[in-house]
Structure formats: C-alpha cells, structure tokens
Amino acid sequence: MKLANLIGWSALALTVGAVLFRAGYRIGRDRSGQGLAPSASPPGLVRHEEAAFYFRGISFLLSDEPDKAIEAFTQAVRINSETVEIYLSLGNLFRARGEVGRAIRIHQNIIARPDLSDANRTAALYALAEDYRQGGFLDRAVDSYRRVLGVDAHHRRALVGLQALHESEGRWDLALEVLRTLQRVSGQADPRREAHLLLRAGLEQQRDATKEEAPSPTPGVVDPAPFLAAIKVYPGCVEAYRLLGEAEIEQGKYAAAIKHLSAVRKHRPSHFFLLLGPLQKAFSLSGDETGFYKLMTETVASPTASPRLLLCWGNLLEEWGRLDEAVQWLRRGVARYPGSTYLSHRLMVLLRRQHNLEEAVEVADRCLDLLTARQPVFQCGQCGFKSQDISWKCPQCQVWDTMEPL
Numbered sequence: 507m508k509l510a511n512l513i514g515w516s517a518l519a520l521t522v523g524a525v526l527f528r529a530g531y532r533i534g535r536d537r538s539g540q541g542l543a544p545s546a547s548p549p550g551l552v553r554h555e556e557a558a559f560y561f562r563g564i565s566f567l568l569s570d571e572p573d574k575a576i577e578a579f580t581q582a583v584r585i586n587s588e589t590v591e592i593y594l595s596l597g598n599l600f601r602a603r604g605e606v607g608r609a610i611r612i613h614q615n616i617i618a619r620p621d622l623s624d625a626n627r628t629a630a631l632y633a634l635a636e637d638y639r640q641g642g643f644l645d646r647a648v649d650s651y652r653r654v655l656g657v658d659a660h661h662r663r664a665l666v667g668l669q670a671l672h673e674s675e676g677r678w679d680l681a682l683e684v685l686r687t688l689q690r691v692s693g694q695a696d697p698r699r700e701a702h703l704l705l706r707a708g709l710e711q712q713r714d715a716t717k718e719e720a721p722s723p724t725p726g727v728v729d730p731a732p733f734l735a736a737i738k739v740y741p742g743c744v745e746a747y748r749l750l751g752e753a754e755i756e757q758g759k760y761a762a763a764i765k766h767l768s769a770v771r772k773h774r775p776s777h778f779f780l781l782l783g784p785l786q787k788a789f790s791l792s793g794d795e796t797g798f799y800k801l802m803t804e805t806v807a808s809p810t811a812s813p814r815l816l817l818c819w820g821n822l823l824e825e826w827g828r829l830d831e832a833v834q835w836l837r838r839g840v841a842r843y844p845g846s847t848y849l850s851h852r853l854m855v856l857l858r859r860q861h862n863l864e865e866a867v868e869v870a871d872r873c874l875d876l877l878t879a880r881q882p883v884f885q886c887g888q889c890g891f892k893s894q895d896i897s898w899k900c901p902q903c904q905v906w907d908t909m910e911p912l
C-alpha cells in the first residue's frame with residue numbers, strides 16, 4: 507500500500523474515530539441524566555454491533571480494500587447526523603482521490619434513505635453534485651445542484667458550483683441568472699463578471715436571432731441593450747464600449763460611437779488605447795479627421811494617459827509621417843514613465859531614424875541603468891525565489907544556502 511493512500515485513509519479513520527467518540531460521549535451524557543430530553547439512544551448491543559461494522563470498515567480501508575469498506579460502512583450507517591457525517595467524508599475522500607465512481611455510490615446511498623433530515627439531504631446532494639462535476643457528468647451535476655437549491659434556495663456553495671458550471675458550458679443566460687441569485691443571497695456584487703455575462707448572453711441571443719432570419723439576413727441591426735446594460739453594471743467594461751461602438755459604426759451612428767468609445771478615457775484610462783482603431787474609424791467615416799487628432803492630443807496630454815496610449819499615439823503619428831511630433835510625444839512619455847522599456851525602445855528607434863544618435867544612446871543608457879537596478883542578483887536553486895541580496899536561508903522555501911548568483 508502506498509504511503510499517500512495510508513495517509514488519506516488514516517485521516518478518514520481519525521474522522522470516524524472522532525465522530526464515534528462524540529457520539530459515545532453524547533450517549534453517555536444522556537444516560538447519566540444530564541440531557542433534558544429522554545434518551546433516544548438504542549440498546550447498547552446495537553451500538554456495539556454498529557461500532558464493529560465501523561471498525562471493520564476502517565480495517566478494510568487500511569488494507570486498501572475500499573469496496574469491502576464501503577459495504578461495511580453501508581451496513582453500519584444508521585441515520586443520525588454523526589453517521590451521515592462519516593459517510594459523507596468517506597465519499598468526499600474518494601472524490602479527492604479521483605475515485606468518483608465510489609464517491610457517487612456512497613452519496614447516492616445516503617440520499618436513497620427515506621428518514622433523512624433536510625440538512626443531511628442537502629449535504630449529500632451537494633456532495634453528489636460535486637462528484638458528478640468532477641466526473642464530467644455535467645447534466646447530472648446541474649440536476650443535483652438544482653435539487654440542493656430546491657431544498658435550500660440560499661445554499662451558497664451550490665450556487666457557486668452551478669454558476670461556474672453554466673459558465674464553463676457557455677450557458678451564459680443561465681450563468682447570469684444564477685449569478686444574480688448568488689449576489690442577492692451573499693450580498694456581494696460581482697459587477698465585472700455580471701457585465702461580461704450580460705455581453706455574452708446578449709451576443710448569443712443576437713446570433714440566434716440572425717440564424718432564424720437566415721433567408722433574409724439583415725446586417726447591421728444590433729440591439730445595443732445588452733452593451734448598455736453591461737456598462738451600467740460595470741462602467742469600466744471596455745469590451746462593452748467596443749462592441750457598442752462597433753455596432754453603432756455599422757449602423758452609421760458615428761456621433762454615438764464616438765461618444766461611447768471615448769467614454770473609456772474617463773472610465774478605464776489604462777485600457778483606452780485598445781479602442782483607438784474603431785474610434786479613428788468613427789471619426790474618419792463621419793468626415794471629421796481633425797476631430798480624432800484633437801481628441802487624441804488632449805488625451806495624451808492628460809495625466810491619466812497610459813504608457814501604452816503614448817506608444818500607440820507615437821506609432822500613429824509616425825504612420826502619418828509626423829516623425830518630429832512622434833518623437834516629441836515619446837520623449838514626454840519616457841520622462842513620465844522612465845521604467846517603460848517599450849516607450850524607451852520606440853523613442854530610440856525613431857531618434858536613430860532622425861540620425862540623432864547622441865540622444866538615442868542617452869535614452870538607451872538610462873533605460874539599461876533602470877533595468878539593471880531592478881534586476882535580481884540571486885536566485886534560489888530550490889524554489890526559484892529571486893532577490894537582489896543574498897540570504898543564506900531562502901526566505902521562501904526555508905532551505906539553507908541555496909541562493910546562486912544570476
């Protein structure tokens with residue numbers, strides 16, 4: 507028997523032992539008259555027999571005969587909270603070991619019992635749902651999660667599991683519905699996820715709609731509602747602005763497209779550079795080329811302009827043949843973000859094109875200085891931890907004298 511197996515089963519044996527001990531303790535207390543309710547415990551003989559089955563189960567487990575162990579535990583299980591707990595953890599342990607079939611058998615066995623409390627039924631159904639999910643039986647997993655929620659509509663872990671499952675299957679409408687319930691139950695909003703699910707669900711609906719109208723396709727008719735809803739839930743949802751803007755361009759609503767695409771400057775300035783393509787297109791289709799130039803010079807001059815935006819702007823100016831202007835903006839970019847290697851690199855390239863080698867070398871020098879200063883000097887050969895100073899005992903993996911110079 508492998509050591510890992512032994513450890514796993516020993517953990518279970520300890521759980522069983524602890525539960526039996528607690529159960530025994532309670533019976534003892536009831537009998538000693540401290541419990542207020544009349545004792546409901548069965549005659550001692552049954553208890554003993556039952557305990558014997560447990561111990562047989564454990565010894566089967568320890569000798570690596572899980573099926574016999576399951577059999578023994580099945581005979582032992584009487585339905586009260588303690589024994590169900592043992593049985594549940596046995597199933598969960600099988601699942602954790604990747605033996606999903608056995609886990610399913612155990613959890614189904616619990617659910618099949620008629621005299622089960624609601625709490626135990628939900629726990630077993632939830633465990634079964636997890637088994638199915640891990641085993642790849644997704645429809646059955648969905649069904650089990652739904653049954654858990656049928657008993658306890660606020661079961662958070664079931665909501666989380668079901669939500670993730672719908673998401674991984676690409677059932678965006680269902681994923682969204684469960685997410686909303688989860689948000690209500692937990693009181694915790696998840697606006698980023700909600701916004702993206704709104705987008706996916708909306709896009710899918712539109713695809714289905716155009717499929718149905720296959721004989722006479724009507725291009726360009728896109729419902730902006732899901733994009734607007736996503737922006738409302740999460741104003742930083744760049745993808746929603748992009749889809750909305752592109753749909754509006756398609757429909758010839760250039761002013762609206764410009765309004766929505768440029769709103770990202772305010773709501774997500776770090777990502778605004780991603781929308782330059784459609785924004786430029788909207789301006790140029792509306793016949794307002796200078797409008798784009800004006801908006802851009804304003805934006806790159808603002809303190810929220812990201813290094814990526816400055817880089818894109820430099821590239822556009824260069825494309826338009828405005829090399830001097832590109833260099834000017836990149837200089838400002840490098841001054842503002844001295845640690846940005848791609849800005850420095852781009853500036854160097856353009857300076858060389860201007861035959862300004864002296865400044866190009868200066869920029870390269872400064873950039874390399876900064877890079878070297880940030881470079882780690884030592885690395886742990888054991889865990890890969892990097893540091894500028896040597897530690898004779900690695901602070902991450904705690905092994906002695908493993909740091910090698912890079």
Ligand SMILES: [Zn+2]
Nearest residue numbers: 886889900903
């Ligand atoms: Zn280490």
